[in-house]
Amino acid sequence: MPPHNKSRLPKVGKTSREIRELLESAQPDPVRTHWSKVFRGPEDVQEIGRMAYNMFMSHNGLFAMRHAYFGDVETELLEMCTSLFNPTPDSCANLTSGGSESIYSAIHAVREWARVKYPHISEPEIIAPYSAHPTFSKGCHYFGLKLTRTGLGNDLRADVAAMKDAINENTVCLVGSAPCWPYGLYDNIRDIAALAKENGLWMHTDACVGGYLAPFVEELGYPIPPWDFRVPGVMSISADLHKLGFCLKPASTVLWRSAELQQYHYVHPADWPCGEYAMTGFAGSRTGGPVFAAWAILQYLGREGYLQLAQKLMETKQSFIDGINAIGGLRAWENDLLPLVFEATAFDLQAVAAELNRKGWILVGCKEPPLISLPIDAAVTDEVRDTFLADLAAAAESARATESVEEDSLAY
Numbered sequence: 001m002p003p004h005n006k007s008r009l010p011k012v013g014k015t016s017r018e019i020r021e022l023l024e025s026a027q028p029d030p031v032r033t034h035w036s037k038v039f040r041g042p043e044d045v046q047e048i049g050r051m052a053y054n055m056f057m058s059h060n061g062l063f064a065m066r067h068a069y070f071g072d073v074e075t076e077l078l079e080m081c082t083s084l085f086n087p088t089p090d091s092c093a094n095l096t097s098g099g100s101e102s103i104y105s106a107i108h109a110v111r112e113w114a115r116v117k118y119p120h121i122s123e124p125e126i127i128a129p130y131s132a133h134p135t136f137s138k139g140c141h142y143f144g145l146k147l148t149r150t151g152l153g154n155d156l157r158a159d160v161a162a163m164k165d166a167i168n169e170n171t172v173c174l175v176g177s178a179p180c181w182p183y184g185l186y187d188n189i190r191d192i193a194a195l196a197k198e199n200g201l202w203m204h205t206d207a208c209v210g211g212y213l214a215p216f217v218e219e220l221g222y223p224i225p226p227w228d229f230r231v232p233g234v235m236s237i238s239a240d241l242h243k244l245g246f247c248l249k250p251a252s253t254v255l256w257r258s259a260e261l262q263q264y265h266y267v268h269p270a271d272w273p274c275g276e277y278a279m280t281g282f283a284g285s286r287t288g289g290p291v292f293a294a295w296a297i298l299q300y301l302g303r304e305g306y307l308q309l310a311q312k313l314m315e316t317k318q319s320f321i322d323g324i325n326a327i328g329g330l331r332a333w334e335n336d337l338l339p340l341v342f343e344a345t346a347f348d349l350q351a352v353a354a355e356l357n358r359k360g361w362i363l364v365g366c367k368e369p370p371l372i373s374l375p376i377d378a379a380v381t382d383e384v385r386d387t388f389l390a391d392l393a394a395a396a397e398s399a400r401a402t403e404s405v406e407e408d409s410l411a412y
């Protein structure tokens, strides 16, 4: 036995064939791990993304600002993205590695903006509804702001009156979700943004999950409450390309109402031997893979492609709702967008989740109230749906017979 049993680097490397076999044997059940995969488009969309990703994987975003072959593609990508959010002539965006980084970027910009606009505030505060993503708590921790979470209304949307009551002399920003992850519901962004405007505050809309799907779902005629730059007072938006934009991870965007606000994002130090260090965001060197993949996927799908995928996704969601509601004791919610969530009305949902886990499904849920979340994507096959609904019916059956459940099966 070696002194400690951590795996060591093999002395002699394996062949590519051996590696392939090892990786293939490490692959989990493709059907029952579906919900734990990142949101995806259909196989042809992923294939386009992989092609572009592989071509530009070793190209470095460090040079995006200096070399047109990279910078022009990134700029074009960001212009396509911005155009979806009812921009002002002056709206713009930056690419990030994910929703978390997009939210950190917004919180950082809010802090820098507040330092200029309200220099007397030494302990700036942000107000967000209880249902806002935990990244707001992380980001406020990292950047030294205080986050106050306010309660939700009976409809589980932000309680805007409670947000108004929570505003104090240190408040610099209000947050709303479009939609929030726990329930797939839109906060009343109009009211939150109006409140922010009235009080001279920044307002951020977190559209990480829905941002790249909502414009198309709305165009198809589904009712989506307004949440983007058409709402006066919305100053920044986070929206994930790698979720319902069907791009490859890691790719997200932070969007700014104006180029002036975007300036608070940039930190360009020059206090070292090599001169100005002008990156587009938090990252230093970064792979071109996700940038070129996102550009390629947006070009490949176009408006029509996104509309078709949005239609397919909403139909898939409905077929899950019908399938879940056909199982006695379960009820799917009719929420605004995604994720699809469902509750148990006649037994403990924890028992259902525990049984699904035992069958190999990897799921996330919500505790208040108990819900299971299904992040429907455009790669859900009939096999995934039918296997899931059959396992769910069996899990519901066994939950009925279960007296007490100890497992914490609904953790995120």
Ligand SMILES: *Cc1c(COP(=O)(O)O)cnc(C)c1O
Residues within 6 Å of the ligand: 097, 098, 099, 100, 101, 133, 135, 177, 179, 180, 181, 206, 207, 208, 209, 240, 252
């Ligand atoms: C996913 C998500 C985030 C965080 O995004 P990551 O890409 O996981 O970092 C933030 N807000 C909402 C509403 C989300 O759904």
